[in-house]
Amino acid sequence: MAAVNDVTNTAHPRQYFLDGPGGTGKTFVYITLINVLQGQGKQVIEVASTGIALTLLLDGVTYHSQFKIYPPITETTRSKIEEGTYNTQMIRNASLIISGEATMKTNHALDAINHLFQTVMKNGVGPYGGKVLLLGGDFRQCLPVVRHGNRVQVAEATIINNAT
Template identity: 35%
Template sequence: MNRVARSSEYKNNGFFLDAPGGTEKSFVLNAILDTVRSQGKIALAVASSGIAATVLHGGRTAHNMFKIPLLVNNEIRACSIKKNTEMARLIRMTSIIVWDEVVMANKNTITSLDITLRDITEKEIFMGGIVFVCAGDFRQILPVIRGGGKNDELEYCIKSSYFWDDLTKLELTENVRLDSKDVENKRFAKNLLLYL
């Protein structure tokens, strides 16, 4: 919230929230979105899949919201948003972008958004200086690469992107879905955290 209030004071406003299933990631993301909007600011909510987008307040798929082009041969292209459109004006007024299930996205789709936002805001910093909160769980599905294997999935994963090291990493670790008496599932949930 400090970054939203004073984003221009920071060089990098990117965050990654690592959140395994059951840690209430959706609750946290919606709390952030609702808080920013209650202050009269614009908060855009997107997800990599339609199902995940329905859980976010005002959520849409990232491809739909930002007109991200389909990647042929995994090339990087700018999004189809012209600088003099209503969408471009909305982006210039945006305080925060929340992207859920980002680990499913090809890193080049995020790069396409970064290039586009830099162009629209005319600021040569990550995401044009807009606070960018992405979230996901690497224990779930990585990007699907047509005709590719495990190495391709890793190569096009967000962890292989040029901006990964600059993201501030946050994590949720307590599984709130588990009953305190459910020892076996609690052990399983704890073990999931060990394998990343």
């Protein structure tokens, strides 16, 4: 909450990861944050990696749909969102972006989201355009899908190996 309320973007970290086994209350935390922030008149974007996970969020959609990042996702994948659209305005106005089941995202998907946010925000204020990003998930459950990948390739594709 302090990061969301910090308008100078300097006093608090801007990216967080909520780790916990299934059933420990991650979704409860998301919904609580959404309700509190929306009660304060702030906008929250809620995305998830799968359709099942997004049904637990209030207004959730898949990150593929929300950010227009479509498979196959590679190191050159970029968002299809164009400047001046409703989606860009939504990203600019968002106080918090929540991404459930983020452990299923690949490094490349997270890089594409970072590139999108930096492009939309145009402020050069660090990763993700200075937006407060809450990723959550459980690395003990589902990991990213790597076509014909072995264990090492799947582990390398996880967001835990992301540099941003």
